[in-house]
Amino acid sequence: MSQTLTENPVVSINAPKPATGERPGLTRKEIVADHPTWCPGCGDFSVLALYFKLIEKRKLWHEKITSISGIGCSSRFPYFVQAHGAHFIHGRALPFASGVSLARPDLHVFAFSGDGDAFSIGGNHFTHTARKNIKMTLVVMDNQVYGLTKKQTSPTSPLGFKSKTDIWGAVDYPINPSKQAIAVGATFVARTTASNPNHVLAMMEAAMDHDGFSFVHCLSECVEFYEGAFDAANPRKGGVFNEIPKSHDVTDELAAYKLASAEFPGNFGVFYNVSKPTKNAKEAEINRSFQSKFTGLKDWQILQKTFDRME
Amino acid sequence: MSDTLTGAPAAGGAKKVSRINEAVIRIAGNSQDGIQAIGGFLARLAGRSEQEVMTFMTIPSTISGGPSIFQVRIGSGEVLTAGDDADVLLAFYQHSYEGHITSLKKNGIVLYDSDHVAPKPEWQNDYHHVGIPISSLTVEAIGGTAKDKGKNIYALGLIAKMFDLNVPKLEKLIGERFTGKDPSILNNALAAFHAGFANSPSNLVETFQFTDSQKKGVHQVVMNGNEAIGYGLIAAGVRFGAGYPITPWTDIMELLRRELPKYGGSFIQCEDEIASVSMAIGASFAGRVAVTGSSGPGISLKTEAIGWAVMAEMPLVVINVQRGGPSTGMPTNIEQSDLNIAINGGHGDAPRVVIAPANVEDCFYMAIEAVNIARKYNTPVFFLTDQGIATRIEAFVEPNLQKICQDITPDFTPVATHKPYDLAAKDGVTPHVKPGTRILDGKYPIATGLEHDEFGHPTGSPKLHMQMNAKRRKKLQALGATLPVPKIYGPPEGNVLLVGWGSTEGPIREAVDRFRAAGDSVSAIHLRHINPLPNGLENIFSGFHHVFVVEMNDEGLYGYGQLGAVLRARYCDAKIQGINKTDGLTWKVKEIVELVKNKARK
Numbered sequence: 001m002s003q004t005l006t007e008n009p010v011v012s013i014n015a016p017k018p019a020t021g022e023r024p025g026l027t028r029k030e031i032v033a034d035h036p037t038w039c040p041g042c043g044d045f046s047v048l049a050l051y052f053k054l055i056e057k058r059k060l061w062h063e064k065i066t067s068i069s070g071i072g073c074s075s076r077f078p079y080f081v082q083a084h085g086a087h088f089i090h091g092r093a094l095p096f097a098s099g100v101s102l103a104r105p106d107l108h109v110f111a112f113s114g115d116g117d118a119f120s121i122g123g124n125h126f127t128h129t130a131r132k133n134i135k136m137t138l139v140v141m142d143n144q145v146y147g148l149t150k151k152q153t154s155p156t157s158p159l160g161f162k163s164k165t166d167i168w169g170a171v172d173y174p175i176n177p178s179k180q181a182i183a184v185g186a187t188f189v190a191r192t193t194a195s196n197p198n199h200v201l202a203m204m205e206a207a208m209d210h211d212g213f214s215f216v217h218c219l220s221e222c223v224e225f226y227e228g229a230f231d232a233a234n235p236r237k238g239g240v241f242n243e244i245p246k247s248h249d250v251t252d253e254l255a256a257y258k259l260a261s262a263e264f265p266g267n268f269g270v271f272y273n274v275s276k277p278t279k280n281a282k283e284a285e286i287n288r289s290f291q292s293k294f295t296g297l298k299d300w301q302i303l304q305k306t307f308d309r310m311e
Numbered sequence: 312m313s314d315t316l317t318g319a320p321a322a323g324g325a326k327k328v329s330r331i332n333e334a335v336i337r338i339a340g341n342s343q344d345g346i347q348a349i350g351g352f353l354a355r356l357a358g359r360s361e362q363e364v365m366t367f368m369t370i371p372s373t374i375s376g377g378p379s380i381f382q383v384r385i386g387s388g389e390v391l392t393a394g395d396d397a398d399v400l401l402a403f404y405q406h407s408y409e410g411h412i413t414s415l416k417k418n419g420i421v422l423y424d425s426d427h428v429a430p431k432p433e434w435q436n437d438y439h440h441v442g443i444p445i446s447s448l449t450v451e452a453i454g455g456t457a458k459d460k461g462k463n464i465y466a467l468g469l470i471a472k473m474f475d476l477n478v479p480k481l482e483k484l485i486g487e488r489f490t491g492k493d494p495s496i497l498n499n500a501l502a503a504f505h506a507g508f509a510n511s512p513s514n515l516v517e518t519f520q521f522t523d524s525q526k527k528g529v530h531q532v533v534m535n536g537n538e539a540i541g542y543g544l545i546a547a548g549v550r551f552g553a554g555y556p557i558t559p560w561t562d563i564m565e566l567l568r569r570e571l572p573k574y575g576g577s578f579i580q581c582e583d584e585i586a587s588v589s590m591a592i593g594a595s596f597a598g599r600v601a602v603t604g605s606s607g608p609g610i611s612l613k614t615e616a617i618g619w620a621v622m623a624e625m626p627l628v629v630i631n632v633q634r635g636g637p638s639t640g641m642p643t644n645i646e647q648s649d650l651n652i653a654i655n656g657g658h659g660d661a662p663r664v665v666i667a668p669a670n671v672e673d674c675f676y677m678a679i680e681a682v683n684i685a686r687k688y689n690t691p692v693f694f695l696t697d698q699g700i701a702t703r704i705e706a707f708v709e710p711n712l713q714k715i716c717q718d719i720t721p722d723f724t725p726v727a728t729h730k731p732y733d734l735a736a737k738d739g740v741t742p743h744v745k746p747g748t749r750i751l752d753g754k755y756p757i758a759t760g761l762e763h764d765e766f767g768h769p770t771g772s773p774k775l776h777m778q779m780n781a782k783r784r785k786k787l788q789a790l791g792a793t794l795p796v797p798k799i800y801g802p803p804e805g806n807v808l809l810v811g812w813g814s815t816e817g818p819i820r821e822a823v824d825r826f827r828a829a830g831d832s833v834s835a836i837h838l839r840h841i842n843p844l845p846n847g848l849e850n851i852f853s854g855f856h857h858v859f860v861v862e863m864n865d866e867g868l869y870g871y872g873q874l875g876a877v878l879r880a881r882y883c884d885a886k887i888q889g890i891n892k893t894d895g896l897t898w899k900v901k902e903i904v905e906l907v908k909n910k911a912r913k
Contacts, residue, residue, distance in 0.1 A: 030753055033755070034768060061749075062749070062750070062753070062755055063723075063746065063747050063748055063749045063750075063755075064747070066597075066746045068593075078757050079757055079759075079768065079769065082753065082754070082755050083755050084745075084746035084747075084748075084755050084756065085755070085757045085758070086593075086596055086623070086757065086758040086759070087757055087758070087759045087760060087761065088589065088592075088593075088619060088760065089589070089615055089616055089619050089760055092585060092586070092589040092616065094586075095553075095581060095585070095586035095587070095589035095590040095593065096589045096590065096592060096593035096596070097593060098579075098586075098590050098593060099551070099553065099589065099590035099591060099592065099593020099594035099595075099596070099597065099601065100593045100594065100596060100597040100746065102551070102577060102579065102590075102594065103551050103593070103594040103597040103598065103599040103601070104597040104598065104599075104746065104747065106747060107597070107746055107747060124582055124583060124586070125582065125586055127582070128581070128582035128586065283572075283577045283579075286572050286577075287572045287575050287576075287577070289572075290572035290573045291572070291573065291574075291575060293573075294573055298716075299545075299548075299574050299716055299718070300546075300712040300713050300715075300716035301712075302573050302574060303542065303545055303546060303712050303716060304712050304713075306542065306570070307532050307542075307709060307710075307712065309487070310532045310533055310534050310538075311358065311359060311530065311531065311532055311533070311709070
C-alpha cells in the first residue's frame, strides 16, 4: 500500500492506529465468507481465490480493505470476502469507491466489476475515475457476455457473437478496454486472464502497489453462456499466452496503446504504468494550503470569521 | 438611520421628511446591470441596522442579459414577505418601466432613468414620477467611457438619499464588496455613490426615514437561503460532498467546494448526477456523513442510488432546490412540485425522511437537523428548498457557533460483533459500522441493495423481505413520534386553517394577518417535517371548518396538490382542499386571500 495516502488525508479522520505488536496476517479461512453463487467452472472463482491469496500474502487486514462492486455476476464478489464491503447499484461502483477512497485515505479500495457494469452502463464513470486518477484498484472480470441476465450482447462481445439480443450475431463493434483506459488517462493498465493464476496475482499485486487509479482487465470465461471464448489465450486449450516483452517501456503511452491494440488473444501484462499525482493527493494539497491560514483555530472559529463578514 | 429628525427641509431641496415603518423597493433592469448588487447592499445595510429584511428576485435563464428584478422590503418591525406592491420602483429601461409600474402602490414613486425611459402621460396621475438621467450622470461622475458600469451604485446613492440611509455603513459595505480589486474600481464606485447621493431631484417632494427597529441590540447575519444551507452543513460537521452543476442548486456546491478545504473537507464536482449521489453515499459508507444535491432533472437521476441508501441504510443528505418542472421545465422559477419525488421517488417501497425549511434561518438550522436525522436513523434525508428561498436574502439573529458547531468525526472503536440489519433493534434503528472498524468475531458486513438477512447476506425469503420492509418503515415512524406539532398561527379554532410548507410561510402568515384584520376567522400552520409527519395534526384540523393546503404546484387530477394528497391520504378528511398555482412566481398575499375567499364560499 502506498504511504503517500496515509500521510495526506483528504478528510481529517481518526484512523485507527495499527495494532501494537506483531499481528499475524489473516489465514484463508478468516478471509472466506459466503460460498460463491457462480456456476461451476466460472473464471471468477480464480480471481476470487487470487484475491484471497493477495490478502494473505500482503498481510492485509479485514478492516483495512474495502471491496466494492456494482451489479452483475462478478459483482457478487464482496459477499464472498470477509471484509467491509458494498454491493452497490449497476454501473456505479467507481463513483461509490471514489467516495470511499477520497474520504478514507487509510483504506485500500478494491472495485470489482464486469464488462457490462464497467464499460456499458458505467462507461462514463470508467472514463472520469481514470482521468481523475483516484486512488483505487479496479479489476474487471470480462466474459464478453451478459451472464446474470442469461446471454445478451455485451460491449466487449466480438462481432458475430450470437446472443439472445443478436441471434444473427453481434453487429456492434466491441470496446477494447485497455486501449480505452490508456486513452482516457488511467495511470496503470494491465491485462490478464483468469486461466493463468500466477499472472493474475502478479497483476493484482502490481495494481495494488500503484499510487493512483489502477485497472486490471481480466478475461474470465463464462462457461454457461460463452464457453471457449478465451481458448485462444489459454495454452492448455491450444492457445497462446503472449506476455508483454520485458523490453516494453511501460511509461510509453503510444507503445502501450499499440500493444493493447493487438488482435485477440492479444498481449498480457502491464501495458502502462506512470506516476502522476492522484486526485486524493491534489485535494489534500488544496486542504493543506487552506488550513495553513487557519492554524490553531477550531472549526467554529473558522466559521465565525465567515459570519463576521456577513453581519 | 440618522438619529435626529429636523423640522427644517433636508439639504438639497426635499420638502418633507416622513417617518416610515417599512418600505418595499423594486429595482427593475437587465440582469447584467448589477441590480442584485443594489438589492444586496440594501439588505445587508438593513441587517446591520437591526432591521428585518426580505428580498425577492427574478433572473432570466439566459446566459447574459434579459430583464431581471430585485425587490427588497425593509422594516423596523416584522417582515414576512418581500411585499406584494412596491413603494418605490427604480426603472432603468422602458421595458422595466412599462413592465413593473403596475407593481407600484397607487401614488408610489417611480424613479426612472430618463436617458432610457419615456414616461407615459396616462400614468402620471397614479404614480409620482421622478426622472433622472442616471446613465449620463454616472458617466459624468466617474468621468469615463465606463458605458453602463456604475449606474447601479449611482442609483443606490439616490435611494440612500431618499430614505436617509446610513452613509458611512453603506460606504463600508461598498468597500467590503470591492476589497481585493483594483483600487480604482472602489474609487469609481464611491464616486458614483456620492454623485447619486448629492443629486436632489427637484420634483422629489418627500424623503423618508425609518423608525427605530424593534430589534435593537440584536446581532444579525445577512445571507440567502443557499448560503445558509452551505454554512449549516459545515456547522453540522459535514466534511464531504459531491455534486454536479445545475440551477439553482449550483451556488451551494460552489460554496462547499470553496469553504470545505478550510475545515479539512472536500466537495467533489462529478461527471454526472448519478456519480455525485453515488460518491456521496460512498463517503457516508466510509464514515463521513455526506451531502449531495441538485434541482429538477438532477433529482430524477439520483433516485436509484437514493433507493440503495434506503435499502442499505446509509446516512445521506440530499438537498433539492426545487424549480419548475417536469423535465427541464422552468430552471429559474419557483415551484414546490418535487414533494412526490422526495417522498416516493424511485422504485419499490423506499421510505426516507423529507424536511423543508420555511425561511433562510431555517435553512441554516434545519441543515444541521437533516444531518443529525440521517446519522441517527441511517437514512437518506431529503431537504426540500426552492428557487425562491435559495436566492432570497434575509437577516437573522447570529447563531452561537461555538455552541452549535458539531464534530462528527467517525469512530472506529472495535466492536465484538455486528449485525448490520438486526431485526431486534429498538425502533428498527441499527448503527452503521464503518470500514476501518475491527469486528472481533471476524464477521464483516456487506452494505447491500439486495434484500438481505440480518447480516447483509442476500436473501429471497418472503418473510425477511416483509420484516426488513417493516424495519425500514418503523425507523421513520419512530422519528415521527419525536417531531414537534407545529404551532398554530392564530387561534386554534375557527373557520379556515391554511396549511403550508417550505418557502410560503411568510405570505401565508401575512394573508392570515389580513383576514384577521378584516374580522375573518383564519389561522395557519406550517409543516417543516413532511415525511414522516408529526403526530397530532388531526387535533389541529378538528378545530376548523376548512383546511386549505396552500402550495405552488398543480392541483392534480383530483383537485389537491402534492402535500394536499399526502394529508388526505393520511387523515381521510374531506375538508382538506388545495389552493394551488404554478405561475413560477412566489405567492402574493392578495392571491392567497382571493383564492381562500373563493374556496371558503363554496
